[in-house]
Amino acid sequence: MPFAVYALGLAVFAQGTSEFMLSGLLSDIAADLSVSIPAAGLLTSAFAIGMIVGAPLTALFSRNWPRRRALLFFLCVFAAVHVVGALTPGYGLLLATRVVGALANAGFWAVALVTAVSMVGPEARARATSVVVGGVTVACVAGVPAGAALGGHWGWRSAFWAVALVSVPAVFVIARTVPAGRPKSTPAPASVELRTLAGPRLLLTLLTSALVQGATFCAFSYVEPLATHVTGLASGWVPGLLALFGLGSFIGVTVAGRLVDTRPVAFTATGLVALVTGWTGLALTAGSPSATVALVLVQGMLAFGTGTALISWVFRLAADAPTLSGSFATAAFNVGAALGPWLGGLAIGAGFGFRSPLWVSALLMVLALGTAGAALGMGRAADRGRDGIAAV
Template sequence: MPLPLYLLAMAVFAMGTSEFMLAGLLPDIALDLDVTVGTAGMLTSAFAIGMVVGAPLVAALARDWPRRSSLLGFILAFASAHAMGALTTSFPVLFATRIVAALANAGFLAVALTAAATLVSPDRKGRALAVLLSGTTVAVIAGVPGGSVLGTLLGWRATFWAVAALCLPAALGVLKGIPRGRGQEETAGGPVLRAELAQLTRPPLILVMLLGALVNAATFASFTFLAPVVTDTAGLGELWIPVVLVLFGAGSFAGVTLAGRLSDRRPGAVIAVGGPLLLIGWPALAVLADEPVALFILVFVQGALSFALGGTLITRVLYEAAGAPTMAGSYATAALNVGAVVGPLVAATTLSTTAGNLGPLWASGLLVAITLLTAFRFRAVVAVGRTAEVVR
């Protein structure tokens, strides 16, 4: 894999730390800004809404911009939004900064996904995507737990400042590692924007985007509200929250690495094996969450299965959107973050039911069940690997 791909992953690490870090900070933010934990959870949805709206919009605007300048600008805008969030005492303002940060993140990721696909041969998109997403999983392993510890010791605002500072070396990496060049280099003689947008009318592309969104919704539904499960249901102290997040992140790294090796040629096998196991795992976690050992094991397993399945489906999005070379990354980003919007919203509604803190885990199981039923119905489309795709 080329060096620029790893530099893009470093920037994704900085942004992924921000996207996931709220899972360990929601109780403190809610207390400090005088809102409920459920309301604070909407900060995750605000970020995802900005990603959903921003990915196609910013990608369309930036398709002809110099790639290195675009990526650098997005990172600096992201850092500025976090500095403002660290300073505010208003929940609405914090909510707004999350949307601004998400727009910057969306633009960066949409351009980065497209760039990653052009840095490797056409049959290695899954491997390239795995490297890029490894930035996210390392963020869950190291950045998010580190942010959680920092938030516990110094307050949640310190974590926002840390993310802003983390963007600076990532910006330097992009500046030094991404070659000069304009977006037209991939699309010279290629489709115009209208033709790329028309790809969204293709049923196979819509299907894999929907499935990717559902899996990510299941992931975010539980991940966003893991902190109360750790402290209330399992009865562990606050410092155990980052431990659980590390386990989830370690699992996700293993899962996305596995998906990177299989999703190009054998996506059907990943879905057929990982899907049912993921479906069983969420209810099992809900039942056994009061047992710390079982909680630790299942969090790791669910992280691995969630990212293996989700990474495979997002790779399918890139393949199905091959006719949209500058917009494919934005379609994948939008699919991921539609799920990130829906998941916490669905999960938040379960917190006031008799299921309480375990409601999000049951909701995740339901979302995975819907995914598998849909995937089974259209398995001929979902399970097509790269080899067959080249032939057809």
């Protein structure tokens, strides 16, 4: 695996930490900037919306740039807005930095996925994807808890400084290891790539990815009230549960990187079915501490392993749209990350209790099974059609 791929993973680690770390800093930000906690929570929503909108827009903006230049531009902007965020005296400017940071993050993600895949052979594409996505899982295990710890000791601004500092070595390594030239093949016109991405099988795969992430973040966002109000664990267990979920996620993307390239259909189908079973099982057994601890680890592994496999499927199906496919995969991921917590919150607000997000996650996975089955059926029909033409 080229060292440059690991540098991309380091940058994604910094960006993933930024995306999720505010969950442990909201009270401090609200008190320091004299805003309500819900207003501080909008900083997270603004980042998610910026990722969804920014992924395709920034990919179109930079599609004719050399990939190293695009990666360095987006990463430098991302680091710079965190410096501004750490220094800002007001809420409005901090909100603006979150939007700009999300746009830069989305652009980096889109280019990084394409760059990682292009630097390895077809037999290692899923592994390269898993290294990049693995940066997010390491952020869940280490970056987010570390950000919360920094905020508790030195204030929320120290977490923003830390994200900017972690980005610096990634800038230098990317500048030294990612090839400077343009891709060997000239990108297809944007209209051609957009037509490829509008194919029904690819759209169903993207929808499946969004549903899987929606299920993941619906449950993940409400681990704290589930653990303390349903499972009966003390609040001190919550950071450990979150880290355990992140550890499972890291294991999942690592395993996916080893197996998806050789058994893509079997791996993805098994992951989808197991996720339905796992979220249902956790909803039924959430009152048991041992079951909750075990299933949090397992579900993290299944969710991110299957998510990595689906990103690999996007690249397989969008071979004629190499520039924009990464941006659409990024957007689908973040649609789920924004939709899941909202749906879980609606279920809790309707009075269904703190287990209800788990049932919502199970329902989202049933829908994901349906969309994945439809996409697979289209693929088999297309294969039969090609075989028939070849026979004639």
